[in-house]
């Protein structure tokens with residue numbers, strides 16, 4: 616199985632925000648054994664979002680035990696200050712928030728120079744048209760399907776419209792772009808999201824609150 620976006624293989628990126636931090640190694644090893652493709656690492660600073668998650672020490676533990684790429688989602692102000700540190704902490708991809716980046720083109724070039732996949736996340740209120748002049752430079756766009764800051768929130772239905780809008784932009788500027796959806800993803804919407812054009816689904820609480828997280832990952836991947 617390949618992660619080549621052109622083959623349109625659906626990817627699942629479980630978020631360790633919902634993992635058991637007292638047993639993080641165990642949970643990462645479960646993800647290693649599962650059908651998960653990436654491991655999603657949510658960094659929150661208490662400024663860009665009203666919550667603080669974790670920082671470098673936890674990301675480094677994830678990297679130490681993971682055999683799958685770390686998909687680092689930076690919900691922080693001034694992410695440029697920390698890109699090098701997260702690359703050193705093992706990020707395979709880094710996604711910054713559009714709303715936190717006044718010099719987004721420069722930020723994207725730096726992520727690429729660090730050898731990482733470059734992504735931009737957009738909040739529910741931000742229209743995808745704001746990406747028109749940057750989408751050609753990106754490897755990935757992450758559509759937030761909840762307001763960032765917390766796991767376990769309700770999925771926002773307008774996400775389907777945003778995927779459709781983004782598909783139009785990608786057809787014009789970047790057919791190989793990966794579309795990732797993050798927030799409130801579960802077995803009731805995963806199939807519909809893939810059908811709408813999403814390539815990567817992030818799932819936190821639906822995976823880690825399941826009786827069998829690895830079975831839930833499989834359910835989502837084949838939805």
Ligand code: DX5
Pocket residue numbers: 630632633655657688761762763764765766767768797798799800817818819820821
């Ligand atoms: C929310 C984070 C998400 C979160 C998703 O701000 O970006 O990645 O972990 O959690 P669920 O899947 O529970 O909505």
Ligand code: ZN
Pocket residue numbers: 630655656657688797817
């Ligand atoms: Zn996230």
